Amino acid sequence: MKEDKKDTAAEILQAARQLFYEKGYENASTREISARVGISKAALYHHFRNKEEILFRICLQAADELVDNMRRAIARNVESGKPLKEQLTDILIEYLRTYMKNENFNKILFHDMEYLPEDKKRVILGKEKENVHQLRAYLASLMGDGAIRSVNPTVLTFSLISSLHWLYFWYKPGGPLTLEDVAEHIADLFLHGLLPREGKR
Amino acid sequence: MKEDKKDTAAEILQAARQLFYEKGYENASTREISARVGISKAALYHHFRNKEEILFRICLQAADELVDNMRRAIARNVESGKPLKEQLTDILIEYLRTYMKNENFNKILFHDMEYLPEDKKRVILGKEKENVHQLRAYLASLMGDGAIRSVNPTVLTFSLISSLHWLYFWYKPGGPLTLEDVAEHIADLFLHGLLPREGKR
Known part of the structure; x- marks a missing residue:
């Protein structure tokens, strides 16, 4: 029973994510979300208080995934003793894969996050900060070891992250460059x- | 007379820009824009067909400014014979100054451009492409001269531009780093x- 409940919630999030992507958060209704899942509106409200909570959970899920995947990627590379370039490439590949896996999410995050109330927005922004901080700590430790030059860590971290994020605006999956190529470049x-x-x- | 007309149009754009920034495009009305300028709604419609045209003109103005300022910055540096680092720094400073001058515009561009119809959106995106292309051509010519290594020009151009654009999300004017510091870093x-x-x- 508990298992079923969890599945339905996941299905609702999945359907909402797709619908928000297609029509924008504002134009999507909980009626349409529940219709896509094949449940009643009442059943949807059994799982989520309202449309806003669904948006929040979608954002939270994606932000958590990025933080967790990056934490693991950094840890496994620090322990690997591999050459620096291989380490950095592997970390960037993980970032790009997680980030590009759901193009949908990026559109939702860029366009719809403004509809979240301040307290929920703060939670998502907190996750983004966590993500920045762990990458920055990794880069700072490389500086500490003398493996890379001492440069301004804020400028470095944001330049690197933004080079990855901006792919959303120019990268064409199936084009001449794979994600792995981009990470290596x-x-x-x-x-x-x-x-x-x-x-x- | 013609001069007056031009001034009023500029005042309308200025007031709309501020209002869109404060309330978002959707929540701003032409009534409120004209009230801020101190003219009638009819007078506003003498200058602009509708709210959408005002949004389009705001976006166009900012996009044109970036393309023009960058074209000038690249030209003056290519001709200067200055060391490469000074050239690149000067070009990046110009970019950042133009881009950050109107924080308002960035918010409008990120959040409101979706309200433009496809044909107008294409005009603005065309300007953004022009901007990418001229920076890319400059970098490619440096590669051709052997002044910089041959790297993938698409990845390079977007990494550089995105390092600049992303400032919108983290840079605090009045903080420890000036725009000139950031450009140099x-x-x-x-x-x-x-x-x-x-x-x-």
Whole structure:
């Protein structure tokens, strides 16, 4: 019984996510969400207080996934003893995969998060901050070890994250570059920079 | 007379920009815009067909400004013969100044552009593409000259632009970093990369 309940809630979130993506949060109704799941509106309200709570749970789920996947990716690379470029590439690939897995979510996050009340918005922004902080801590530890130069950690962390986020606006899945290619290019760019290396030309 | 007309149109755009920023495009009315300018609603409609046209003109103005300022910045640096780092820093500063000058506009662009009809949206996106293309052409010419390494130009251009755009989400005017500091840090990061240089430690 408990299992069923959990499944229905997940189905509701899944249907809502798709509907918000298609029509925008504002134009989507709980009636339509429940119709897609094949349950009554009353059954939907058994699981979620209102449409706003559904939006909040969708955002929370995606934000949690990013924080967790990145935490694991950083941990497994720190312990691996692999060369720095491989480590960074692996971490960036994890980020891109998680981020691009649900294009839908990005559209919802960019366009619909404003509909959340301040307290819920703060929870989601808190997760985003957590995500920034753990990447920043990893980069700072590399600086501490002398593995990378000491640069401004805020500028570095945001430049790196934004290079990843911005894919949402330009990356075409199925185009000439795979996500793995992009991660490698970005890791190479950030590690080696643009100036030709002395003695390597 | 013609001068007056132009001033009123500019005042309307200015008031609308502020109002859209405060309340969001959807919640702002042409009645409120005209009231802020101190003209009748009929007078407003003498200048603009409707609220949508006002939104379009606001977006167009800001997009044009970015394209023009960047074109000038690239041209003056290419001709200057200055060291590459100074050139790139100057171009990034111009970008950041133009982009951050009107925080309002960024909010409007991120949140309200979806309200434009497809044909008008395409015009604005065309300007954004023009902006990407001219920066990309500058970077490609540096690669052609051997002034910078040959890297994937798409990844490079978007990484650089996104490092600048993302400031909207984290940069605090009046905080410890000036826009000039940020531009210098980003130029340094992209030119030199993160790995310590041989023989410089």
